[in-house]
Amino acid sequence: MTSDLNFTKDGKPLSDSEKEKIRLEHEAARLFMRLYENCFQVPIRHIWHNEPKKPDVSCYLNKEKLDLEIAHLYGSEVEAMLVLGRNLGEATWRYLNELAATPPDERLLTALNRLLANKADKDYHSEKVWLVIRNANPHWSREDFRQRMDAITLPEKHPFEEVWVVADFEGISGLVKIYPTEHK
Template identity: 50%
Template sequence: MTSDTSHNSSGQPLSHSEHEKRLLERDAARLFMRRYEQETGQPMRHIWHNEPAKPDISCYFEDHQLDLEIAHLYATAEEARHIRAPDRTDRLWFYLAELAIIDDPCEQLKMALLTLLNKKAEKHYDSDRVWLVIRNASVLWNRAQILRIQQAFDKQNHPFEQIWIIPDFDGEEPLIRVA
């Protein structure tokens, strides 16, 4: 376990892509922890990264360790590559936002979320308590659409104590608990 996003627990440097992944995970975990505390009054503290056998991030919640598996929800592979760019204001970003106005993508959202949940549920987590935190990284989907399809999670089998969605990339909207 380490709080360093550039090195693994044995001090070896991470690849550029693994470093970027850890930065996104840490950012999502911080957004989630901050929103959770604002909304419930219950603090989560001391964030650190884990090695692959454990969930992505660990913290302390109610004086006990809680592990967070972090996932980012993208509409397309191109969007996933784009979100990592430091400047997210180019033409592609505006194009994707325009697509969101034209189509009602609720079924695509439902399929994407269930696919993501099934993928994460297949993993084995060496942990007693794991929450799945999904950060919506797509401009195609919004909080209202997520609320409309959240009942799809009720019947899913998964190893997570709770499942939460950060409905917007910047973490400004209220969290959604889906399971």
């Protein structure tokens, strides 16, 4: 674990894109923690960044260690570049172009299900990990996620105890719990 966001635990400097990725992860984690605490009146505190093989961020939920894997959900290449402030890798660019060819009404579900499938394949060195997805598309709202709950596909085998969506980039519209669900 590291609390210095400019260097690795070995003291090597991080690239600008690595620093930006960590900044966005911390921002999303803090936003989620604030929203969760406000909704459930349960203290969630103290955040630090982890090295690879562990989820992105760790914190304490009611004095119990909790690891958060952070992801951002984009609807287009332009959105991703605006949020990330940089050019995208070839694989990300190719994926976002494919997504742009998806009919607009299907784009949210396509992007979300693909993100869930990718994250479910990962193996984390953690006893308790939640996936937190921050919506970066200004056209998708909390209601859009809620309306599609029955069509959201989380692979049967995955490492997550819970999966949450911060429904908009600023967190104004709150959280949507994707897994586990009460109505499925």
